[in-house]
Amino acid sequence: MSPSPYLQTRRRLVAAAPREIFELLSNPAMHPVIDGSGTVRASNSQGRKLTLGSEFGMQMRLGVPYRISNTVVEFEQDRLIAWRHFSGHRWRYTLEPVGSGTLVSETWDASRLRHKWLLRLMGFTRNTGPNMERTLERLAAQFPDATK
Structure with a gap:
């Protein structure tokens, strides 16, 4: 767990190669599938893969x-x-190869926002960590054959 409620990180070992996980994360159409918060409904990206500078809507x-x-x-x-x-605020995924899988770190960084108190008032600082844990569970579930 991170010490600041406005900068939170969760990690999970996923039984897949970084390349496979990155392929999923760089496809906005998959974001609703792995979202653990229940708020992401659909992507407006029309099948485009993300690259640096890509703009996409959800x-x-x-x-x-x-x-x-x-x-x-x-x-x-x-x-x-x-x-x-x-x-x-930012959502960041970092992938580190370990053994036969990948350590996936998901970070929510709202530390640069001016009106942080609003996030606390709306419950984001309390709910984001558990939501990220569910997201990482759902991400891992996309690679069931990787453990066989």
């Missing part, structure tokens, strides 16, 4: 439906991908 629902725009701000093929929401 259809979301948190009580009411809304859309959000993202920009890929960090990118190292098969190792790191991160996107920034319009408000400035």
Whole structure:
């Protein structure tokens, strides 16, 4: 666990190669499949793979439906991908090969936001960690044959 409620990281060992996991993460159409928060509904990317600078939209629902725009701000093929929401917070995935699998780290970084108190008020600082754990569980479930 991270010491700051505005910078949280969760990790999980996934029985797949970094290349396979990165392929999934760089495909926005797969984000609703692995989302552990239940808020990501659909991608507006139309099958495009993400690269540095890519902009992509997601259809979301948190009580009411809304859309959000993202920009890929960090990118190292098969190792790191991160996107920034319009408000400035980032979602980052780091992939480290270990043994016969990959250690996947998911980080939510809202430390640069001006109005952090609003995230706390809305429960994001409390719910984000458990949501990331569910996301990593769902990500791992996409590679069931990798353990055989």
